[in-house]
Amino acid sequence: MNKIQKKTDVILIGAGVMSATLGSLLKELAPEWEIKVFEKLGHAGEESSNEWNNAGTGHSALCELNYTFEKPDGSIDISKAIKINEQFQLSRQFWSYLVKSNLIRNPQDFIMPIPHMSLVQGEKNVTFLKKRFEALSNNPLFQGMEFSDDPEQLKEWIPLIMQDRTSNEPIAATKIDSGTDVNFGALTRMLFDHLQSKDVEINYKHKVENIERTSDGSWEVKVHDIDSGQIEYHTANFVFIGGGGGSLPLLQKTGIPESKHIGGFPVSGLFMVCNNPEVVAEHHAKVYGKAKVGAPPMSVPHLDTRYIDNKKTLLFGPFAGFSPKFLKTGSNLDLISSVKPNNVLTMLAAGVKEMALTKYLIQQVMLSDEKRMEELREFIPSAKSEDWDIVVAGQRVQVIKDTEDGGKGTLQFGTEVISSADGSIAALLGASPGASTAVHVMLEVLETCFPQHMKEWEPKIQEMIPSYGVSLVENPELFQEIHTSTGQMLGLCKKELAYS
Numbered sequence: 001m002n003k004i005q006k007k008t009d010v011i012l013i014g015a016g017v018m019s020a021t022l023g024s025l026l027k028e029l030a031p032e033w034e035i036k037v038f039e040k041l042g043h044a045g046e047e048s049s050n051e052w053n054n055a056g057t058g059h060s061a062l063c064e065l066n067y068t069f070e071k072p073d074g075s076i077d078i079s080k081a082i083k084i085n086e087q088f089q090l091s092r093q094f095w096s097y098l099v100k101s102n103l104i105r106n107p108q109d110f111i112m113p114i115p116h117m118s119l120v121q122g123e124k125n126v127t128f129l130k131k132r133f134e135a136l137s138n139n140p141l142f143q144g145m146e147f148s149d150d151p152e153q154l155k156e157w158i159p160l161i162m163q164d165r166t167s168n169e170p171i172a173a174t175k176i177d178s179g180t181d182v183n184f185g186a187l188t189r190m191l192f193d194h195l196q197s198k199d200v201e202i203n204y205k206h207k208v209e210n211i212e213r214t215s216d217g218s219w220e221v222k223v224h225d226i227d228s229g230q231i232e233y234h235t236a237n238f239v240f241i242g243g244g245g246g247s248l249p250l251l252q253k254t255g256i257p258e259s260k261h262i263g264g265f266p267v268s269g270l271f272m273v274c275n276n277p278e279v280v281a282e283h284h285a286k287v288y289g290k291a292k293v294g295a296p297p298m299s300v301p302h303l304d305t306r307y308i309d310n311k312k313t314l315l316f317g318p319f320a321g322f323s324p325k326f327l328k329t330g331s332n333l334d335l336i337s338s339v340k341p342n343n344v345l346t347m348l349a350a351g352v353k354e355m356a357l358t359k360y361l362i363q364q365v366m367l368s369d370e371k372r373m374e375e376l377r378e379f380i381p382s383a384k385s386e387d388w389d390i391v392v393a394g395q396r397v398q399v400i401k402d403t404e405d406g407g408k409g410t411l412q413f414g415t416e417v418i419s420s421a422d423g424s425i426a427a428l429l430g431a432s433p434g435a436s437t438a439v440h441v442m443l444e445v446l447e448t449c450f451p452q453h454m455k456e457w458e459p460k461i462q463e464m465i466p467s468y469g470v471s472l473v474e475n476p477e478l479f480q481e482i483h484t485s486t487g488q489m490l491g492l493c494k495k496e497l498a499y500s
């Protein structure tokens with residue numbers, strides 16, 4: 001029987017924040033291109049991008065201690081913090097452009113201002129935090145950061161955390177008011193609504209089962225329509241695999257040389273959510289602590305004010321754990337099925353190297369509710385078990401690959417764009433810093449896969465993202481201008497919050 005192939009210009013696999021961002025960029029740059037989206041679930045933003053599945057931090061290195069390192073000479077390396085901050089500014093600019101152009105509305109439904117704080121205890125950590133503060137607060141991107149090791153000041157900043165604290169250990173915090181809470185689920189849904197209004201064909205409950213190169217160099221995507229049970233074949237000149245944790249298995253199916261010798265290590269997560277409105281009302285910040293020894297950077301504990309469903313709430317976590325699934329809605333066979341002859345040695349090497357991490361994650365899975373409460377009480381000494389429930393967060397699949405520095409089977413904690421040499425297919429792997437840097441990462445996809453169009457697209461990109469191609473840290477006046485204008489457009493400058 002002959003297969004009927006339906007042709008299109010671009011196929012986006014997965015309806016998460018990454019496909020949403022790439023689709024929205026492409027619709028502005030090449031409005032005449034036909035785009036189709038295939039998503040296995042019934043709605044957009046249901047996996048990692050969903051508001052309950054991630055921490056909603058607009059990562060700009062204002063509070064995350066793992067983006068600054070103490071060098072052997074005792075000084076603080078802030079280069080990674082600058083990089084992450086600059087990447088977030090790209091997202092702020094693109095979102096502002098979309099709001100200004102009326103392509104999305106009501107930014108307060110997806111982004112809210114919230115102070116970002118780092119909190120440490122113990123003399124050594126306090127010294128580190130002070131040095132970090134000195135290094136960052138002199139930098140234009142981190143202006144407005146405050147430091148305090150005065151318990152009276154800390155009581156004003158974080159009353160819930162300081163209340164009933166009996167420890168005599170030194171304690172200190174930094175605070176910067178220009179932090180954000182981002183509801184990436186709401187943003188993803190808004191972007192897909194916008195794409196639908198621009199005639200992008202969005203197919204929910206359509207699972208991509210295979211991707212194959214055709215004889216003319218384009219890609220054939222085999223799709224299972226879950227409701228009807230039909231199999232469809234769609235071809236496109238360009239395919240983006242934005243399947244989140246599901247991207248690695250799809251990338252492997254393409255057979256491109258770039259997909260070889262790569263593995264994935266899934267890390268699951270849990271948050272504790274406060275069900276007592278009085279406790280929620282007592283806290284107003286995202287407060288990041290320091291990762292425990294042996295813990296991966298993504299399991300740094302934090303106590304976060306969040307805005308979900310137009311309501312202020314309070315989450316603590318994430319507690320990392322191990323699950324063999326690559327997606328929250330995935331299968332227990334995901335990990336084992338991803339082991340192929342070409343990556344088995346890479347995976348085994350990682351298994352040996354990351355024994356301590358695996359042990360840590362298994363210990364985390366075994367934590368009892370009371371043990372989790374003990375960790376929470378390091379933040380809120382008076383926390384009561386009955387005020388807190390557990391929610392299961394999304395899965396993060398960390399990339400394992402062979403690197404020059406780390407050798408065979410090195411676990412990566414960042415995001416990686418893997419593309420074919422001719423740029424006709426690209427996949428996004430990894431999960432950190434994640435959704436906050438979606439615009440930066442999707443611009444990277446455009447630069448890698450469409451170099452022939454970049455000259456023609458550049459003026460439009462600069463209209464949407466004025467700092468595109470410019471270092472903000474080296475242009476403090478431009479940073480100030482952009483920070484102020486995006487803050488106004490996204491409603492971040494309001495002193496009063498709409499929700500209490």
Ligand SMILES: Cc1cc2nc3c(=O)[nH]c(=O)nc-3n(C[C@H](O)[C@H](O)[C@H](O)COP(=O)(O)OP(=O)(O)OC[C@H]3O[C@@H](n4cnc5c(N)ncnc54)[C@H](O)[C@@H]3O)c2cc1C
Nearest residue numbers: 014016017018040047048049055057208244246434435436
């Ligand atoms: C616990 C946790 C905390 C996090 N905290 C933050 C944070 O504070 N700030 C931040 O910026 N980022 C954070 N992240 C990362 C962020 O959530 C992710 O980077 C981002 O959501 C990934 O978006 P995505 O579009 O790639 O994937 P997803 O949102 O997972 O979307 C992928 C989509 O592809 C679909 N799909 C998969 N396979 C197929 C298939 N075969 N066919 C069709 N569809 C398919 C899935 O159903 C899903 O809808 C966190 C992540 C986790 C798990």
